[in-house]
Amino acid sequence: MIFFYIFSFILSLQADVPNHWSYIYEIHDRHEFYQNDEIIVKPKDSWQTLFSLTYIDRDITAVKDCVFFKVPGVDSGTIKIKTINLNDKCDDYLLKNGEKEIAAIKSLKYSIKENGIELTFIKDSNKKENLTIQLNKKNKKLQNLFGLSSAEYKSAKFILLAPKTNLKPSSRETYLKVGSECLEVNDDCEIKSPSQCHRCEKGWYEIPNGCSHGPKYCGQLSCGGKNQPACRRGMKWQKSNDEFDCRTNSTFAYCSRGLSIQCEGRKAYCR
Amino acid sequence: MLRSRPEIVSKKERIPVIPEKLFSQVIETGMPAILRLWEEGDRYFPKGALFCDDEIIHHKNVGGSYYQCNPHFWQCFWQGGFAKYPSIEIEFFGKKYHISAKASFDPIPAYSTQPRFYHLYKKNNFSLNTDYGYVVELEVKELPGKSQVLLLTDTCRDTYLPQRSYAYGKVADKREDGFIWDNFDRNIFIDKFYVTNRQLNEWKVLTNRSDSIEKDRAKWPHPAMINLKDQRDYCVYYGKRLLEAKLFDAATMTPTDLKETLPTKVYRPETPWQRDLSKTFLGIARINPDYQLTPLDCQLAEVQGCNEKYFSTDSATWMGVHFGLGFYPESFENYIEPKKNLKMSSRLFHPGSEWHELGVLSNWTEEQSKNLPVAFRCYEEVIE
Numbered sequence A: 001m002i003f004f005y006i007f008s009f010i011l012s013l014q015a016d017v018p019n020h021w022s023y024i025y026e027i028h029d030r031h032e033f034y035q036n037d038e039i040i041v042k043p044k045d046s047w048q049t050l051f052s053l054t055y056i057d058r059d060i061t062a063v064k065d066c067v068f069f070k071v072p073g074v075d076s077g078t079i080k081i082k083t084i085n086l087n088d089k090c091d092d093y094l095l096k097n098g099e100k101e102i103a104a105i106k107s108l109k110y111s112i113k114e115n116g117i118e119l120t121f122i123k124d125s126n127k128k129e130n131l132t133i134q135l136n137k138k139n140k141k142l143q144n145l146f147g148l149s150s151a152e153y154k155s156a157k158f159i160l161l162a163p164k165t166n167l168k169p170s171s172r173e174t175y176l177k178v179g180s181e182c183l184e185v186n187d188d189c190e191i192k193s194p195s196q197c198h199r200c201e202k203g204w205y206e207i208p209n210g211c212s213h214g215p216k217y218c219g220q221l222s223c224g225g226k227n228q229p230a231c232r233r234g235m236k237w238q239k240s241n242d243e244f245d246c247r248t249n250s251t252f253a254y255c256s257r258g259l260s261i262q263c264e265g266r267k268a269y270c271r
Numbered sequence B: 001m002l003r004s005r006p007e008i009v010s011k012k013e014r015i016p017v018i019p020e021k022l023f024s025q026v027i028e029t030g031m032p033a034i035l036r037l038w039e040e041g042d043r044y045f046p047k048g049a050l051f052c053d054d055e056i057i058h059h060k061n062v063g064g065s066y067y068q069c070n071p072h073f074w075q076c077f078w079q080g081g082f083a084k085y086p087s088i089e090i091e092f093f094g095k096k097y098h099i100s101a102k103a104s105f106d107p108i109p110a111y112s113t114q115p116r117f118y119h120l121y122k123k124n125n126f127s128l129n130t131d132y133g134y135v136v137e138l139e140v141k142e143l144p145g146k147s148q149v150l151l152l153t154d155t156c157r158d159t160y161l162p163q164r165s166y167a168y169g170k171v172a173d174k175r176e177d178g179f180i181w182d183n184f185d186r187n188i189f190i191d192k193f194y195v196t197n198r199q200l201n202e203w204k205v206l207t208n209r210s211d212s213i214e215k216d217r218a219k220w221p222h223p224a225m226i227n228l229k230d231q232r233d234y235c236v237y238y239g240k241r242l243l244e245a246k247l248f249d250a251a252t253m254t255p256t257d258l259k260e261t262l263p264t265k266v267y268r269p270e271t272p273w274q275r276d277l278s279k280t281f282l283g284i285a286r287i288n289p290d291y292q293l294t295p296l297d298c299q300l301a302e303v304q305g306c307n308e309k310y311f312s313t314d315s316a317t318w319m320g321v322h323f324g325l326g327f328y329p330e331s332f333e334n335y336i337e338p339k340k341n342l343k344m345s346s347r348l349f350h351p352g353s354e355w356h357e358l359g360v361l362s363n364w365t366e367e368q369s370k371n372l373p374v375a376f377r378c379y380e381e382v383i384e
Helices: A002-010 A019-023 A150-154 B019-039 B071-078 B197-206 B228-237 B245-252 B281-287 B295-300
Strands: A026-028 A047-056 A062-070 A077-085 A100-113 A116-123 A128-134 A158-161 A181-183 A204-206 A216-218 A261-264 A267-270 B088-092 B095-101 B119-122 B132-140 B147-152 B158-161 B165-168 B179-182 B187-191 B378-382
Touching (some): A019 A158, A150 B378, B019 B071, B158 B245, B158 B378
Antiparallel strands (some): A026 A047, A062 A077, A100 A116, A261 A267, B095 B132, B119 B132, B132 B147, B158 B187, B187 B378
């Protein structure tokens, strides 16, 4: 056994990665159960989505390479790479042909780190190969925002674009309807799912409800006017530890002079 | 017991032998210089004449900031407006390489018949977080046959409003608190300058209204004068909103203590650069109508009697926006007092005018007029 590891170490090679993998900026669709550096042995003979790698092509379409693995069992394992639209689901392509396949794999492990992925596999010929994927964008959390622009806050000063993929736009890529809720916040101030407000074609508006993040809706709607949502005023300027519930303390919102706040549940409106 | 053999690694990195790898490393090495050209175009501005009249008609009353993140500057530079053979020279492993942009994109007929060195990008799907930008293509003279396409973002446009409590408007009695609010848990970015004719043209080109662009290139750096509805539409198109009066006050009223984000008392300074107006030239001019303006006065606030200047940066407020007082009348949304939607303080009024004070607003009827040209700017709230 020791001999095997020394042998495979000596033969360890850097596998060829697709050229466009130098443009990867995010990792998605990470497998729910596999741990970093765990040798993947089950469920045998099944196709699994390991992760997907996101990049932007020359047409400024965000796409992803789904990396699938057929776990070795009766047959040897296979790595399969399939390029799809970012908003499509990798699992829908699990059994379709990939753009690239690496067959005859005896064992595989991978580890996802902050700056990329290290994938190692041993082929039936006992040859060990490594795939190293470095993320283009460092997932840095900006500490000091003073003087920062919105462009840099949202992405980066520049984005390297990969060659064209010629993928057609995804059918899932539709704008949300005006008035639909793009950030759902329940009465306990919990955000129910990640914001979808980037899918609003003409912006979003918030109806303040006394939570640090109020529910948000697609479209343009002024606040503070008669029968409009109240405007957000903030929850810290009062310097109080009170909870802000529309019925008991509505100082988190305001209306235009002459109007007063009325509550619909936790949400504040102007009447 | 087996001991692993010490790894033999050459400390000296080697020049990549694979041409693709060498190319991408040269581009990576050159990116800081490319970004400097994009973001700090004014540093590259020649002292002599420019040779790109389709892109830039420079007047000395236009400050250098206009040329930062400016696609016309980028076009002018690469099409030889500054030097016959423009390039960015970098050194990589002791060898010199010359990076240049390619004229890969279709002409924009409203500007010129020349192929473009950039392509206007406006978000048309929601897979990318960036709302707009400029697609460019770079090549390296010494490594022919390869190129890299990238998207340059507009990092020069706006700046962050720190999270803290702020005051809005004026109070009759200084002991009163008046309207106080806060922007904690909100990421708000405010345009540093007025929206210009150059930016408005871009909007029109992107929305198939090229026939109505401002054609006088000398006016491209000037503020865009459009009706309130168009101001709102312009901002929304770029994922932004027309600036609110309370945000303008926040951006111009310097906090007493920057470190104390929730002070016991939020003061309302009367000018962006001094709390007490009476100690400034505006206060002196109120007492003495014959006050003679100095060049420094006009840098702080361009009022009646000052020479025109565009993109002057001497009026920067505490968080980095410009034109707090003076310059142009500016329109706002105001949800607190909807009829107070216009900053009147501007070059239209004598320095002794009472309009020249922070928190003092007027009403705008939403239409432009010759006597009252109204500028505007946008802000953006980004959800994490």
